[in-house]
Amino acid sequence: MHWPESPALMAPLGDWFESHRRELPWRALELDGIHPDPYAVLVSELMLQQTQVATVIPYFKRWMERFPDASSLSDASDDEIHKFWEGLGYYRRARHLRASAQHIANHGWPTDIKGLIQLPGLGPYTAAAVASIAFQRPEPALDGNAFRVLARLLGIEGDPRLHAEPLRSWLRPALEKQGASRMTQGLMELGAMICTPDPKCGKCPLSVQCEARIMNATDRIPPIIQRIKPKESEIWLVAVEADGHWLLLEPAQKGLLAGLWKWPSVEAARLVGENLAAESGDTYTSHDLRSWPGWTQVYTHRREVVSPLHLRLEQRFEAPGGCRWIAAEDMARLALGKRDQRLRDLSKETGMAPLNDPPVASLLALIKHGANPVL
Template sequence: MPWPESTALLAPLVLWFEEHRRAMPWRHTDLSILHPDPYAVLVSELMLQQTQVATVIPYFQRWMAEFPNLSALAGASDDVVHKAWEGLGYYRRARHLHASAKHIDQQGWPADFESLMQLPGLGPYTAAAMASIAFQWPEPALDGNAFRVLARLLGLEGDPKLQAKTLRPWLRPALEKHGPSRITQGLMELGATLCAPTPNCWRCPLADTCEALRLNATNRIPPVIQRRRPKETEMWLVAIEAEGHWLLREPAEKGLLAGLWTWPRVETAALVRETIAAESALPYTSITLRAWPGWTQIYTHRRESVSPLHLKIMKRFEAPEGCRWIAGTAVDALAFGKRDRRLMELLKGPGSAPLQGPDPLQIIGLIRGDAGRAR
């Protein structure tokens, strides 16, 4: 059976959104006109990828105070940008935002949707959200919330994301008739509030025409997609201190923690597996050692059992490749992810615990890259 027209089906959303929308610092009150600050929309959309609204709001406010416009962001250094993003996670978003700001600062805002899609970090969803919310272009933006609402409203079986190519042209007339920004944000808002995984149908403006509600199938539409099991790692996270300096790993260019400074780490399995050259142990006859209870650091596809460790030695050794000794006073200005920031906070406190292993010489040897050589 063909789907009913989106213009009629989504019409009740307009009044509901007008009356029930939550105030957000990037949300403009008049949704009939162009957004007065597309940069604010860009910042909010990048921050909202993977992060909830309540968490984003204080970050957004601090960000806009530090980088009030595109030029301010474009002119900032990578370190300053990463520092401002610190704690929000998924740091690739900060790099994309920074790169986009530089591009727009030089070339101006893209004039069409295709050019918007070329900006770093703007996939089909974020580009469409920018197009509709910032520029009132009728480009349907389908995030997880919108997919859930539409799947239930239309009674779609299976993963609704697989029907994106059909849903977008179906949705476009509703954006043209009721306003791109209004319908885009209305769908997202409904999915975030009433049409949540456990829906609140009795308050929903679309209840009269909702197919999943009619079929009593809101618990299975859309189906829950099983996530991949995260990879598990056990590690020592090690702060080595010598002569008022700390040994840190320089930011990687790619990967989960790209752009961030990290403490050296040693996988617990490596302590069993590797042997250390005798000469690497010699300079460290005086070692002060502290440890604290560990924690589990959870990423989307990874779970780390982290055991924090502080080793204080008398003299610096040559920093291994990819590492650098940083003066204690300079460490605070660097950007760290949550895991590494947590060790930094522990180091400031007095708390320490007696340690049952590991062998500090083996830890240092592994960090120096001496592992595997025969004793």
């Protein structure tokens, strides 16, 4: 690849960032030294994985008030960190953050990329972002936004991620010369605010030399990579209520939603054609079954069409293995994932009109037989 040298090509970015940057609570005013609070950079980068800046800001502020440094976070319980992360999704990030904090509290900060990448939850991008923003190391951090900017600037045809290593080598001298923190954040900011999928080239500090703009090819560089269509399933998410208690699944130790409580759920397809009521011998004559408005829950690789149900029984039955009856007044204290929080909010009100379908006995038989979430 014959790309013009990065220090000259990227030079206008530093000044542009100084004068156009957004003030974000984790950003240092001073761009040339070591960041005064590397922990704030680490927290922000973990939170920003998969989540928009505007969503992260209030979470970041709350988190920093409760866990202002690595040692205060290292002693926190699962329940507490999940509670402070509740609504951000991808809860593994919170546990990774605590594990990193424990390492830092015990051994001090690793300040180079080799040490940072050993911290839990830090892949090459996040480790490079922390190394450059917090410690001024010339480590290019390439995420989707950065790849888009560089692909356009250099006129790279095809998937720019295939050129990740040459791009890092190319960019490094610009970070060395103009400042790692300034250039890394400048590239992030340009990708977020100006060189967006529909770019605002008229406002771009790099427009004079941008190959894609010169070739009038910003609509095809970089190409849109087709994603695999996510799998879709339909579920009943069931809030079973009896004697002022709700039936919930206890948190799993591992997996995507480890540490979070869940409502029982049943795949709608499992109720079709099954007569588990007769099989289980259960009859629930005294019940009230209603629905709430449903929604579609989108995960990275699948979508769930959620039909929330409110099933009120006269009395509790023995909680099945892995489940527990939770007193209504304790519900607010539990850490739940986004989908399950939504049902907790709904559960403060009675559902809509009474239902006859799905059959209550079959539904309960499936719950008792371990019809638990797919996650």
